[in-house]
Amino acid sequence: xxxxxxxxxxxxxxxxxxxxxxxxxxxxxxxxxxxxxxxxxxxxxxxxxxxxxxxxxxxxxxxxxxxxxxxxxxxxxxxxxxxxxxxxxxxxxxxxxxxxxxxxxxxxxxxxxxxxxxxxxxxxxxxxxxxxxxxxxxxxxxxxxxxxxxxxxxxxxxxxxxxxxxxxxxxxxxxxxxxxxxxxxxxxxxxxxxxxxxxxxxxxxxxxxxxxxxxxxxxxxxxxxxxxxxxxxxxxxxxxxxxxxxxxxxxxxxx
Amino acid sequence: xxxxxxxxxxxxxxxxxxxxxxxxxxxxxxxxxxxxxxxxxxxxxxxxxxxxxxxxxxxxxxxxxxxxxxxxxxxxxxxxxxxxxxxxxxxxxxxxxxxxxxxxxxxxxxxxxxxxxxxxxxxxxxxxxxxxxxxxxxxxxxxxxxxxxxxxxxxxxxxxxxxxxxxxxxxxxxxxxxxxxxxxxxxxxxxxxxxxxxxxxxxxxxxxxxxxxxxxx
Numbered sequence: 001x002x003x004x005x006x007x008x009x010x011x012x013x014x015x016x017x018x019x020x021x022x023x024x025x026x027x028x029x030x031x032x033x034x035x036x037x038x039x040x041x042x043x044x045x046x047x048x049x050x051x052x053x054x055x056x057x058x059x060x061x062x063x064x065x066x067x068x069x070x071x072x073x074x075x076x077x078x079x080x081x082x083x084x085x086x087x088x089x090x091x092x093x094x095x096x097x098x099x100x101x102x103x104x105x106x107x108x109x110x111x112x113x114x115x116x117x118x119x120x121x122x123x124x125x126x127x128x129x130x131x132x133x134x135x136x137x138x139x140x141x142x143x144x145x146x147x148x149x150x151x152x153x154x155x156x157x158x159x160x161x162x163x164x165x166x167x168x169x170x171x172x173x174x175x176x177x178x179x180x181x182x183x184x185x186x187x188x189x190x191x192x193x194x195x196x197x198x199x200x201x202x203x204x205x206x207x208x209x210x211x212x213x214x215x216x217x218x219x220x221x222x223x224x225x226x227x228x229x230x231x232x233x234x235x236x237x238x239x240x241x242x243x244x245x246x247x248x249x250x251x252x253x254x255x
Numbered sequence: 256x257x258x259x260x261x262x263x264x265x266x267x268x269x270x271x272x273x274x275x276x277x278x279x280x281x282x283x284x285x286x287x288x289x290x291x292x293x294x295x296x297x298x299x300x301x302x303x304x305x306x307x308x309x310x311x312x313x314x315x316x317x318x319x320x321x322x323x324x325x326x327x328x329x330x331x332x333x334x335x336x337x338x339x340x341x342x343x344x345x346x347x348x349x350x351x352x353x354x355x356x357x358x359x360x361x362x363x364x365x366x367x368x369x370x371x372x373x374x375x376x377x378x379x380x381x382x383x384x385x386x387x388x389x390x391x392x393x394x395x396x397x398x399x400x401x402x403x404x405x406x407x408x409x410x411x412x413x414x415x416x417x418x419x420x421x422x423x424x425x426x427x428x429x430x431x432x433x434x435x436x437x438x439x440x441x442x443x444x445x446x447x448x449x450x451x452x453x454x455x456x457x458x459x460x461x462x463x464x465x466x467x468x469x470x471x472x
Binding site for chain 2: 068069070071072093096097100101226
């Protein structure tokens, strides 16, 4: 590895002279090099989508899930290291249960994402623990509308209109910024999100990808569920067609 | 657990209470020894392709008809019913536990939810565990559900006794309604017939049980 840390990156309890904690930044890199994940808040709900490369032909499609249900009204995608991500999901499920038991009400998303951010942060305070190599991309839909929160490995948590994490995130973010997400319905946004994910693929054509999608919207009765297969397929196909159309148009223009 | 009798050994001086120390309690620590707000009977009857439960909507406070429109039968997931007689606050606790089971199922999201038989076992173990701690949930629960066209009907009580049967009645109903249900039961009951039988039994219970009201669920 590069010598950027040069001795200040050996433990999470060491600051560098510039005031950086390198181990936490490296944990962030685990997320940055992870599977592309997108979270988008639309007019009538929120969507999470993760694009997974097919690791091996022997694996059943749909078995290595990246998007988890945390409570009926909250779902989470975990880009980065999956085992660390499962730890965060487990903790989130407990937080939701605890909140419900204590306050009798479903947990507001802001409270949940703050708690998860604190949880991730706690791992960066002790020498005997390592930071979690996974972020929590949370989607929910409550009386205040749809929410997308990202709780990062370093302990910050922000709310977004739309956010992309993982490989190719810069390109996807640029695309998302162009959209008027607040005016789109979830179904329309699904197609656009698929398009963003397909476009950023390192397309050698040989690798197969699977896009895992989940949403919480009016259509799903405000419950976090996986996007029904037919809807998902329709969105993916429509996205592929649009990309082909654009490629044709641009090659027409060139000639 | 310090009781008032312990404090008698202390003195009050200018509103400051000096405790002369913990004295051994004369009785072991006890928890729920009596139900407070109670529900009366719950009836259950299997028919072909389903199960029907009935209970009245009264929460009695001793002999006072205190809460006259409570729901003593709750749904768990899509196809399971749980009805309770006995202490209503303990039933509310059980409802919370069942909600957590449903949430756990929902989060696992693997296409399978707990069946009525599993809920029956789960509640049986919970109630048995509590009774062993001398802190029972003072209820007799009726669990009903349908899986793959097969009906399930089971009972769990505050001692942890668990069993299944084609007809069930708790509380006063176990004395009055159970023989009526057993005589009327056959494997090929339709929903209409089952409903009529159960309503007849509820009527008899209204005549004879002093802790019922006319409204049923």
